[in-house]
Amino acid sequence: MLSMLLIDLKMKNIHSKKILSIIQARMTSSRLPGKVLFKIGNSTILKEVINKAKIFSEQVIVCTSNDSSDDEIYNYCQKINILCSRGELSNVFNRYRNTFGLKNIENCDWFARLTADNPLISINLANILINQITPSLDYIAYEKLIPNGSGIELINKKTFLNIDENLLDEAQKEHVTPIFYENCNKFNCLFIKPPTLYRLENLRITIDYEEDYQLLKKLYEIKKSITLEEVINIFNKDNALFKINRECVQKTLR
Secondary structure (H helix, E strand, C coil): CHHHHHHHHCCCCCCCCCEEEEEECCCCCCCCCCHHHCEECCEEHHHHHHHHHHHHCCEEEEEEECCHHHHHHHHHHHHCCCEEEEECCCCHHHHHHHHCCCCCCCCCCEEEEEECCCCCCCHHHHHHHHCCCCCCCCEEEECCCCCECCCCEEEEHHHHHCCCHHHCCHHHHHHCCHHHHCCCCCCCEEEECCCHHHCCCCCECCCCCHHHHHHHHHHHHHCCCCCHHHHHHHHHHCHHHHHHHCCCCCCCCC
């Protein structure tokens, strides 16, 4: 009953606060180059992230690099009428900062950091986070209990823009948010427990390896634009399908 309720909620914007969603994307993945534009269901991996983010966001922006390798992403965004910002290839923090200098960007106090290789983000999980926003907070995320590939982080724009980029190390520049969760003594961070349904750390639904992609393709063959909640129901009934990427290991931050 609970799972069906959550699936019903996924199509509803059940919060009153407005946020931007900024999706970082690049073609030069070391393990699976070009993955963000791979076909999945009737769409692409990047478009699936965009479609889901549109439901809980005032505006969706793709954040890519100004390297020629990412011209394809920029052109794709132009084709589907999605705002796209560009910046340094290795300094993703700077890319996010450049985004706020774009014309036609909506004025929101908070933004979500999303990645283009996670097409199974949950609208329900996003709405729960957004409902936690208060002016006193700097960063909001889930505790590390949710499936690998379903993560969403919310960041206070004012706090973000006040960070001195020159003080960041390489990992903080590449991954954007470690400056917050590694320094909770300096920032007001909130980590919340997800609903019980989502507490599946052993479920891997990100796309880093060919095996990950093969799993996601099979899931999208079961249903076009499948949701995280529906994937969890499949996993709980019979997880044999998920053996495909069981040996894939997530890259560590440092």
